[in-house]
Each structure stands twice: as structure tokens, then as C-alpha cells.
Amino acid sequence: MKRNKFKLLAALAACLSFQTFAQEVGQVERLISPEITQSNDVIFRLKAPAASSVKLSGNWMTMVPNPNGQGASRQLVELVKDASGVWSTKIPAMAPELYGYSFIVDGVTTLDPSNLKVARDGTFRTESLLYVAGPASDLYWAKTGPKGSMQQVWYDSKTLNLTRRMQVYTPPGYEDSKASYPVLYLLHGGGGDEEAWPTLGVAANILDNLINAGKAKPMIVVMTNGNPNQVAANVISPNIPVANLPVGGMGSMLFEKSLVGDVIPFIENHYRVKKNKESRALTGLSMGGLQTINTSFEHPNLFNYIGVMSMGFADLSRFGVKVDASQRDQQIEGLKKANPALYWIACGKEDFLIESVVTMRKKLDEHAFRYVYRESEGGHTWTNWRVYLSEFAKMIF
Amino acid sequence: MKRNKFKLLAALAACLSFQTFAQEVGQVERLISPEITQSNDVIFRLKAPAASSVKLSGNWMTMVPNPNGQGASRQLVELVKDASGVWSTKIPAMAPELYGYSFIVDGVTTLDPSNLKVARDGTFRTESLLYVAGPASDLYWAKTGPKGSMQQVWYDSKTLNLTRRMQVYTPPGYEDSKASYPVLYLLHGGGGDEEAWPTLGVAANILDNLINAGKAKPMIVVMTNGNPNQVAANVISPNIPVANLPVGGMGSMLFEKSLVGDVIPFIENHYRVKKNKESRALTGLSMGGLQTINTSFEHPNLFNYIGVMSMGFADLSRFGVKVDASQRDQQIEGLKKANPALYWIACGKEDFLIESVVTMRKKLDEHAFRYVYRESEGGHTWTNWRVYLSEFAKMIF
Known part of the structure; x- marks a missing residue:
């Protein structure tokens, strides 16, 4: 299980907003999620010791017809819990793209709390973002150079x-x-x-x-x-x-x-x-x-x-x-x-x-x-x- | 249980992004949350039939010392589940202010999916926002008039x-x-x-x-x-x-x-x-x-x-x-x-x-x-x- 290397700075940040965020002081370690490997495998992690079920919902997922015959749903991925209560899954070799995803914790859709990159999709939802770099997504990131x-x-x-x-x-x-x-x-x-x-x-x-x-x-x-x-x-x-x-x-x-x-x-x-x-x-x-x-x-x-x-x-x-x-x-x-x-x-x-x-x-x-x-x-x-x-x-x- | 009056339009919106959001089609009813009454009581609602515990965490809450003696935490409010799987709680007479809040579902912090108003608080988290109008918060909203x-x-x-x-x-x-x-x-x-x-x-x-x-x-x-x-x-x-x-x-x-x-x-x-x-x-x-x-x-x-x-x-x-x-x-x-x-x-x-x-x-x-x-x-x-x-x-x- 990988953890953030910037404990000290996270602790500082948390302390400096002590009144509002005091519950984080002393437990500010953050998981790394999503983690992108050299081969663009992506590992998603969520700490949820008390949850019975954690699923991943991503906009890259295949749509499958609903059992009731109405509409279709994403083919969700179930995460697996380790002894420390951290749920994870690895999606292999993701294609370069800017993705949106959520976790579903005991039926409730949530952001990835380890990932600060979020976007609101209109009246639908707010999702976590995952950027996988590569030729197909090369226009999407903020490169060095003149900017509008x-x-x-x-x-x-x-x-x-x-x-x-x-x-x-x-x-x-x-x-x-x-x-x-x-x-x-x-x-x-x-x-x-x-x-x-x-x-x-x-x-x-x-x-x-x-x-x-x-x-x-x-x-x-x-x-x-x-x-x-x-x-x-x-x-x-x-x-x-x-x-x-x-x-x-x-x-x-x-x-x-x-x-x-x-x-x-x-x-x-x-x-x-x-x-x-x-x-x-x-x-x-x-x-x-x-x-x-x-x-x-x-x-x-x-x-x-x-x-x-x-x-x-x-x-x-x-x-x-x-x-x-x-x-x-x-x-x-x-x-x-x-x-x-x-x-x-x-x-x-x-x-x-x-x-x-x-x-x-x-x-x-x-x-x-x-x-x-x-x-x-x-x-x-x-x-x-x-x-x-x-x-x-x-x-x- | 109050529901959104704009079912038709929500259905339209969902349908128009069918490929991505097809799982919502046929079940696009949205709860009203937060609901603000005439007397500024605020009712929070979350549909989570499979959850064992739903709590409300808001930045107006009193801080209480942690049991371990380190730091302090918000005094969270437990929501109560009805027969349809909707959890709710009412906070009476909230003072005019712009608040941030989250639900905690089986230990995992989540946005209020019924509330499109969100803000990211730096490296800390993304929260749902609640605006209660009144003299103390009157400068905070986007009034009619010239704008910068x-x-x-x-x-x-x-x-x-x-x-x-x-x-x-x-x-x-x-x-x-x-x-x-x-x-x-x-x-x-x-x-x-x-x-x-x-x-x-x-x-x-x-x-x-x-x-x-x-x-x-x-x-x-x-x-x-x-x-x-x-x-x-x-x-x-x-x-x-x-x-x-x-x-x-x-x-x-x-x-x-x-x-x-x-x-x-x-x-x-x-x-x-x-x-x-x-x-x-x-x-x-x-x-x-x-x-x-x-x-x-x-x-x-x-x-x-x-x-x-x-x-x-x-x-x-x-x-x-x-x-x-x-x-x-x-x-x-x-x-x-x-x-x-x-x-x-x-x-x-x-x-x-x-x-x-x-x-x-x-x-x-x-x-x-x-x-x-x-x-x-x-x-x-x-x-x-x-x-x-x-x-x-x-x-x-």
C-alpha cells in the first residue's frame, strides 16, 4: 500500500486550518489514488474499513443492458479489501485519455478522496478525474508555453x-x-x-x-x-x-x-x-x-x-x-x-x-x-x- | 420525502447523455437536499438503502476533543433511515452563512449527490455548499446588478x-x-x-x-x-x-x-x-x-x-x-x-x-x-x- 510522501506538509496544511480540519490532525496520511504505472496500469485505492462493498465506476467502462431491460449500465469493477481496510483494484493498460470516475461505497457514489482533481459534470454529478498521458490525450494538458x-x-x-x-x-x-x-x-x-x-x-x-x-x-x-x-x-x-x-x-x-x-x-x-x-x-x-x-x-x-x-x-x-x-x-x-x-x-x-x-x-x-x-x-x-x-x-x- | 419537481427535465438531461449516464435513465428522481424551510431549518437527505450508517459533517459543528486526547473532531450528526432507504436529519434554525458539509457513509466522506453546489477546499477536500440567506451572509450571493x-x-x-x-x-x-x-x-x-x-x-x-x-x-x-x-x-x-x-x-x-x-x-x-x-x-x-x-x-x-x-x-x-x-x-x-x-x-x-x-x-x-x-x-x-x-x-x- 503506497502512501503519500508529503506527510509533513500535509500535516502542516491540516494544522494551519486546525479549527475546521482538526479531525485530520494526527491522521493526515493520504493514499495514492489513482496510481499510474509505467505501463499505464492504474491502481485505485480507497480506505473504507467499515464498508461492505466498494465498486469503481468509470466512464471508460463497457455499457451492459440492465436486467430489467430498460437502458444500460456501466459494468462496474469490485474493489478488494486488505487487512488495513484499504480497498483497491488495478485496471490494466488504460488508453491515454482524460477520464471521469467515482467509487460506489455501499451503494452511494463518492469522489476519490485521495484525488484532488475533480470536475462537475453539469447537473449530473461531480466526478474525480484521471489523466492518462499519451498521443491521444496530448492536447488536453497544460503544457509549458504561451497560454490564453x-x-x-x-x-x-x-x-x-x-x-x-x-x-x-x-x-x-x-x-x-x-x-x-x-x-x-x-x-x-x-x-x-x-x-x-x-x-x-x-x-x-x-x-x-x-x-x-x-x-x-x-x-x-x-x-x-x-x-x-x-x-x-x-x-x-x-x-x-x-x-x-x-x-x-x-x-x-x-x-x-x-x-x-x-x-x-x-x-x-x-x-x-x-x-x-x-x-x-x-x-x-x-x-x-x-x-x-x-x-x-x-x-x-x-x-x-x-x-x-x-x-x-x-x-x-x-x-x-x-x-x-x-x-x-x-x-x-x-x-x-x-x-x-x-x-x-x-x-x-x-x-x-x-x-x-x-x-x-x-x-x-x-x-x-x-x-x-x-x-x-x-x-x-x-x-x-x-x-x-x-x-x-x-x-x- | 420530497422529490424534485423537474423529473421531466432531469430525464431529458439524462437521456441526452445516454451513453455516459444511461444507468440514470428510468431512475432520475432526485431528492431535495438540502431543503431550507421558512425558519431556516435545514433538512439533509441521502438515499442509501444499503448503508449501515450515514452521518452529517458540517463546518458549523462544535469541535470536541478526540477520545485519544489528540486534536479535536466535529460533533457529527447521525441521520435516520426511512422505509424507502432515504436517510435524513433536520438541523434547526441555521444562522445565515455559507456552509460546507459532507455525508459520511459507512466511514467514507461523500458529497451530497442531490446538491450541485460544490467547492474544493484546496488540498483538503471537495465539499457540498449550503447557503442560508440573511443579513450576516448578504454580501456573499450574486445579486442582480453590475458585476465584475x-x-x-x-x-x-x-x-x-x-x-x-x-x-x-x-x-x-x-x-x-x-x-x-x-x-x-x-x-x-x-x-x-x-x-x-x-x-x-x-x-x-x-x-x-x-x-x-x-x-x-x-x-x-x-x-x-x-x-x-x-x-x-x-x-x-x-x-x-x-x-x-x-x-x-x-x-x-x-x-x-x-x-x-x-x-x-x-x-x-x-x-x-x-x-x-x-x-x-x-x-x-x-x-x-x-x-x-x-x-x-x-x-x-x-x-x-x-x-x-x-x-x-x-x-x-x-x-x-x-x-x-x-x-x-x-x-x-x-x-x-x-x-x-x-x-x-x-x-x-x-x-x-x-x-x-x-x-x-x-x-x-x-x-x-x-x-x-x-x-x-x-x-x-x-x-x-x-x-x-x-x-x-x-x-x-
């Missing part, structure tokens, strides 16, 4: 009658330059918020690494909150327990209106931005993919680069979402006439929305509408969305 | 040979103004990092609310990472498990050198800043208090407003930290000659470092050094540090 900034900025939305927050990435060199930059508007999915792309999407690291390698143009990236009745993610406010904030508003077209009416004008008035179609790109995943479809149809001359990730012409009525598809033919013709430089559609073979992409492509083909289709392995996952952003960012501007 | 921005910005530290990240708050109106602003440098404690003041310290909300009420001058607030061997908090990087990053470097004077040699020049070159002593303030808590003491002694003419929170002339050798106090007399005389407009010392009556503050005040008194002493109730807690920031910000510039 990420700004949490508030803006007035007249459309929604709210003061709302978004995250704005400015590229390396922005602060010391007088240049104007093109802008990518980057939208999250249902259940997410404006912190999704900056955390799980590692958008800043991907952009820094691509720009520093000369593989993407320096650009500003705007990450909005796509839930039209939410002022911001994770914001401190009385009366409204955050868990109860409804998400989505899909099909209402409210976010789409606000993006065009509030967000773009704010960005173009507050940042050094090239204010023309050639310098605007729009992409989003899932719900954000629908918002991308809708916005580019409603405003065919606004964006020169359009990317639809993990979404197509979907019938979402079983989720209570009504998508107005009555104008599709005219919309496609309108966008065809506007002739954007790139209309990109990306979806995983196992995505539960892949059929909606088939439907969309068929419809676009009927109109001889020019688009690029990128089909990947896998499904409706951040693994894919990070790859899609990495690819889309190289093709624009 | 929070920027994560990277800078080169020649002193530390690292590219490092800090968080910079710019006040409401900064973006649309040509004015120059004074700057407060705001330092965290041992075990913390540059995300401490923006999250647990709710620095942006406190500053927005004070500035909008005309109670504090519009100012820029710079929140650094005070651990000199850390590039940034929670950053994705291979090879170095984040939990193993040593913290502190207290006593080395490395952070202090970098603050003066790297941080201040970067801020004064990249933001619209008034570059004079009258427009610089420095404050910090605990380790950051020591860094404040050290920096103002080394550079007596740099800051006109100096605030030391929860730290004094402490002997930290029992933590392995060597503080060089050999020049104290000359340093005090030097700072006395520089005559800063405010030297403010704040500490809680129950702070485990209160004796070091007594020592410090005695020494300062021997030199007839002018300072303001603020003694509060309570101890070494974020409750106090938020209050101290709220008070200090009103007295500067």
Missing part, C-alpha cells in the same frame, strides 16, 4: 431579462497585442452549463496547444450558458437550491435568440474582434448541436463555419421537447444560398442520436447541400467532443 | 522559473471605462490555492456587492497561488498526481519574492492600474498572513494598506517551517518609517494561532507601531475570512 486566459464575464441579456455569465477564452498573446481576432462560439449539451467546456472539455488547453503548434489560428472562444432560465452555473443565490434549476429549454428558441441578440453584440463590443461572417464560427454538442442547427438556419449569413456535434434532425418529443421542423426545406435552401465555408457534422457510431444524423444527412443531400461528415467510434461522450473540438478548431478561420 | 469579471490568467515567474496561473477580479464597469484602478493583492492560506478566494471566499460577490453599494472603491483584486512550486490549482498534467503536490513553501520567502518580482509587474503592465503605493493593498489569511507580514517588512514602501488575517509572529517550527525573525526590530522600524495608512490585524478568539497575534501585538507595541486590531468570535475559518475581507475592502483606497 479564461474570463468569467457577466452580460445583460435583454432577450431573457437576466444578467448572465459566460466564459471567454482569449488566445496567447491577446493581452500584449493590438490585433483583432475571429471568434468561435462553443455550446454545451443538455444538463451542462458554461463550465462544461472549460472543465470536462479542457477547451483552453486544447486551444493553447493547437495555437502554439501553429495548427489553429489564434481565436477567441466564447462558452455560454445554454439554459435560458439560468443566470450561471454553480452560483451562490438564496431560495433556489441549485439541484432544482431546470435545464435545457430546448426547442423554445430562447437561447438561440439570446445568442444572436445579446451574446454576439456583447463580445463584439467588449473584445478586439473581427466583426464579419468570415470571422465567426459556431459549434455545439447535443443540445448545443441543436442550437447550432437552429441558429445557423435562422441567421444563415452570420457564421462561416458551422459544426454540429452529436445531433441531427431529431424527434425529441419523447423527452417533451418540440422541435419546429416545419421550415426545414426553406431553411436548408437559405443556408445553401449563404454558402458557409464549412458545415461540419460529427457523430459517434454508437451515439444514441446517430439515427437523427442519418435523417439530417439524407435531407441535406436531397437539397444538394454541401457538408463534411465525420463519423467517429464511440458514442455521446466527452471523449468524442474533445476530439471534435480539436478537429473543428483546425479547420476554421 | 474574474479572469484566470497565466504569467511567467522568472523567480520561480514557472508559468503560473492567478485569478484577477476586475470591478463592475472596468471593461467600459478608461479609468485606472487601485489593486488589492489577496492571499490564501496553507493547503489552499488561487481558487480558494474565488470559491470559498466568494471574493467576487463580496466585492461586487460592496462596490455597488458604494461601500468599497472600485478596485482590481489579484488572487495568486501562494505555493511556490505549483503552477496552478486543479490543472491537468501528466505524471504528477495532484494530491501529491506539496503545498506551502512557507518560510522560504520564495512566494514573497515572486509576488513582488513577477506578479505586481505583470498586473501593472497588463491592467489599467494606478502604479503607486497609495493604490496598493495586501492582505492574506494564515500562510497568506505570514506572506503579508514578510512582504510588507521586506518592501515597506510598496503597500499603503496591509491586512494580516489569522496569523502573527508565530513559531511554526513544530510544522517544519522556519520563520526568520532575526530582523524583526529593524523591520518594524522600517515599516513604521514608511508609515502605511493602515496596518490591520484580524484574528478569532478561538483561533489556534491567537497566541502568535498576542506576541506580534506586544512586539509592535514595544515599537509604538500604529496598527488596528480586530478580534472576532470563532477561529481559523472561512466564516471569519469572508468577514475580514468584507471589512478590509471597505477601509482601503
Whole structure:
């Protein structure tokens, strides 16, 4: 059983917050978890002497159909307890990737308390993160070199009658330059918020690494909150327990209106931005993919680069979402006439929305509408969305 | 048992990430936890049918000495299980405050999965947050009105040979103004990092609310990472498990050198800043208090407003930290000659470092050094540090 080498410093840290953390004093040893070996075996550990069962749930795990026939679940891994009450398991040769995982202790999902690296996945959960380095994940980490900034900025939305927050990435060199930059508007999915792309999407690291390698143009990236009745993610406010904030508003077209009416004008008035179609790109995943479809149809001359990730012409009525598809033919013709430089559609073979992409492509083909289709392995996952952003960012501007 | 009213939307959100979250489909009902009643009773709930024991650990709880005589622990509250496997407890009439809490399930500390509001407390843990509104916590929430921005910005530290990240708050109106602003440098404690003041310290909300009420001058607030061997908090990087990053470097004077040699020049070159002593303030808590003491002694003419929170002339050798106090007399005389407009010392009556503050005040008194002493109730807690920031910000510039 490996333990942290920094007992002394951990003790210091604990002591310096004695009042709050006194229960840790005298027992501040920390397990090492996750431990990554030379061959990318990963060992997970949890001290839980009183638990009857500890399982590992990771987003790399195979999905298996539920016994009741409804949906599917991860094939969880059971940990084994040693004499000191430490549970562990080793996952062999993990592929390079940024993973999310949790322990399940007697049925309750928990973080890995030894791992300080966490991310909140929208309204779903907060997970521990595991980064396995390698070629496939090389764009995701914060390398030495010039870096852009990420700004949490508030803006007035007249459309929604709210003061709302978004995250704005400015590229390396922005602060010391007088240049104007093109802008990518980057939208999250249902259940997410404006912190999704900056955390799980590692958008800043991907952009820094691509720009520093000369593989993407320096650009500003705007990450909005796509839930039209939410002022911001994770914001401190009385009366409204955050868990109860409804998400989505899909099909209402409210976010789409606000993006065009509030967000773009704010960005173009507050940042050094090239204010023309050639310098605007729009992409989003899932719900954000629908918002991308809708916005580019409603405003065919606004964006020169359009990317639809993990979404197509979907019938979402079983989720209570009504998508107005009555104008599709005219919309496609309108966008065809506007002739954007790139209309990109990306979806995983196992995505539960892949059929909606088939439907969309068929419809676009009927109109001889020019688009690029990128089909990947896998499904409706951040693994894919990070790859899609990495690819889309190289093709624009 | 109360359940979330937004089943449909939760179902939608879950379905839209089907591949990753399919196990939630069909069972997406969420408990309401915490539930705050009209009289500020707070009900905590956790579904854990298989657990043998669920306890609540909150930072409002009384500390009681450990049975073994070493340190003290929170007086935890046991939850009670109902027939459906939901554990709950009610804490009556909670005082207005921003609290952190966790559940302890069969001995393992977990987040409240029903509560999306979380904050990471440095190298200690990630906790669920509970905001109880009222006069004492009124500065802490994101009210409607003009808002400043929070920027994560990277800078080169020649002193530390690292590219490092800090968080910079710019006040409401900064973006649309040509004015120059004074700057407060705001330092965290041992075990913390540059995300401490923006999250647990709710620095942006406190500053927005004070500035909008005309109670504090519009100012820029710079929140650094005070651990000199850390590039940034929670950053994705291979090879170095984040939990193993040593913290502190207290006593080395490395952070202090970098603050003066790297941080201040970067801020004064990249933001619209008034570059004079009258427009610089420095404050910090605990380790950051020591860094404040050290920096103002080394550079007596740099800051006109100096605030030391929860730290004094402490002997930290029992933590392995060597503080060089050999020049104290000359340093005090030097700072006395520089005559800063405010030297403010704040500490809680129950702070485990209160004796070091007594020592410090005695020494300062021997030199007839002018300072303001603020003694509060309570101890070494974020409750106090938020209050101290709220008070200090009103007295500067």
C-alpha cells in the first residue's frame, strides 16, 4: 500500500486550518489514488474499513443492458479489501485519455478522496478525474508555453431579462497585442452549463496547444450558458437550491435568440474582434448541436463555419421537447444560398442520436447541400467532443 | 420525502447523455437536499438503502476533543433511515452563512449527490455548499446588478522559473471605462490555492456587492497561488498526481519574492492600474498572513494598506517551517518609517494561532507601531475570512 510522501506538509496544511480540519490532525496520511504505472496500469485505492462493498465506476467502462431491460449500465469493477481496510483494484493498460470516475461505497457514489482533481459534470454529478498521458490525450494538458486566459464575464441579456455569465477564452498573446481576432462560439449539451467546456472539455488547453503548434489560428472562444432560465452555473443565490434549476429549454428558441441578440453584440463590443461572417464560427454538442442547427438556419449569413456535434434532425418529443421542423426545406435552401465555408457534422457510431444524423444527412443531400461528415467510434461522450473540438478548431478561420 | 419537481427535465438531461449516464435513465428522481424551510431549518437527505450508517459533517459543528486526547473532531450528526432507504436529519434554525458539509457513509466522506453546489477546499477536500440567506451572509450571493469579471490568467515567474496561473477580479464597469484602478493583492492560506478566494471566499460577490453599494472603491483584486512550486490549482498534467503536490513553501520567502518580482509587474503592465503605493493593498489569511507580514517588512514602501488575517509572529517550527525573525526590530522600524495608512490585524478568539497575534501585538507595541486590531468570535475559518475581507475592502483606497 503506497502512501503519500508529503506527510509533513500535509500535516502542516491540516494544522494551519486546525479549527475546521482538526479531525485530520494526527491522521493526515493520504493514499495514492489513482496510481499510474509505467505501463499505464492504474491502481485505485480507497480506505473504507467499515464498508461492505466498494465498486469503481468509470466512464471508460463497457455499457451492459440492465436486467430489467430498460437502458444500460456501466459494468462496474469490485474493489478488494486488505487487512488495513484499504480497498483497491488495478485496471490494466488504460488508453491515454482524460477520464471521469467515482467509487460506489455501499451503494452511494463518492469522489476519490485521495484525488484532488475533480470536475462537475453539469447537473449530473461531480466526478474525480484521471489523466492518462499519451498521443491521444496530448492536447488536453497544460503544457509549458504561451497560454490564453479564461474570463468569467457577466452580460445583460435583454432577450431573457437576466444578467448572465459566460466564459471567454482569449488566445496567447491577446493581452500584449493590438490585433483583432475571429471568434468561435462553443455550446454545451443538455444538463451542462458554461463550465462544461472549460472543465470536462479542457477547451483552453486544447486551444493553447493547437495555437502554439501553429495548427489553429489564434481565436477567441466564447462558452455560454445554454439554459435560458439560468443566470450561471454553480452560483451562490438564496431560495433556489441549485439541484432544482431546470435545464435545457430546448426547442423554445430562447437561447438561440439570446445568442444572436445579446451574446454576439456583447463580445463584439467588449473584445478586439473581427466583426464579419468570415470571422465567426459556431459549434455545439447535443443540445448545443441543436442550437447550432437552429441558429445557423435562422441567421444563415452570420457564421462561416458551422459544426454540429452529436445531433441531427431529431424527434425529441419523447423527452417533451418540440422541435419546429416545419421550415426545414426553406431553411436548408437559405443556408445553401449563404454558402458557409464549412458545415461540419460529427457523430459517434454508437451515439444514441446517430439515427437523427442519418435523417439530417439524407435531407441535406436531397437539397444538394454541401457538408463534411465525420463519423467517429464511440458514442455521446466527452471523449468524442474533445476530439471534435480539436478537429473543428483546425479547420476554421 | 420530497422529490424534485423537474423529473421531466432531469430525464431529458439524462437521456441526452445516454451513453455516459444511461444507468440514470428510468431512475432520475432526485431528492431535495438540502431543503431550507421558512425558519431556516435545514433538512439533509441521502438515499442509501444499503448503508449501515450515514452521518452529517458540517463546518458549523462544535469541535470536541478526540477520545485519544489528540486534536479535536466535529460533533457529527447521525441521520435516520426511512422505509424507502432515504436517510435524513433536520438541523434547526441555521444562522445565515455559507456552509460546507459532507455525508459520511459507512466511514467514507461523500458529497451530497442531490446538491450541485460544490467547492474544493484546496488540498483538503471537495465539499457540498449550503447557503442560508440573511443579513450576516448578504454580501456573499450574486445579486442582480453590475458585476465584475474574474479572469484566470497565466504569467511567467522568472523567480520561480514557472508559468503560473492567478485569478484577477476586475470591478463592475472596468471593461467600459478608461479609468485606472487601485489593486488589492489577496492571499490564501496553507493547503489552499488561487481558487480558494474565488470559491470559498466568494471574493467576487463580496466585492461586487460592496462596490455597488458604494461601500468599497472600485478596485482590481489579484488572487495568486501562494505555493511556490505549483503552477496552478486543479490543472491537468501528466505524471504528477495532484494530491501529491506539496503545498506551502512557507518560510522560504520564495512566494514573497515572486509576488513582488513577477506578479505586481505583470498586473501593472497588463491592467489599467494606478502604479503607486497609495493604490496598493495586501492582505492574506494564515500562510497568506505570514506572506503579508514578510512582504510588507521586506518592501515597506510598496503597500499603503496591509491586512494580516489569522496569523502573527508565530513559531511554526513544530510544522517544519522556519520563520526568520532575526530582523524583526529593524523591520518594524522600517515599516513604521514608511508609515502605511493602515496596518490591520484580524484574528478569532478561538483561533489556534491567537497566541502568535498576542506576541506580534506586544512586539509592535514595544515599537509604538500604529496598527488596528480586530478580534472576532470563532477561529481559523472561512466564516471569519469572508468577514475580514468584507471589512478590509471597505477601509482601503
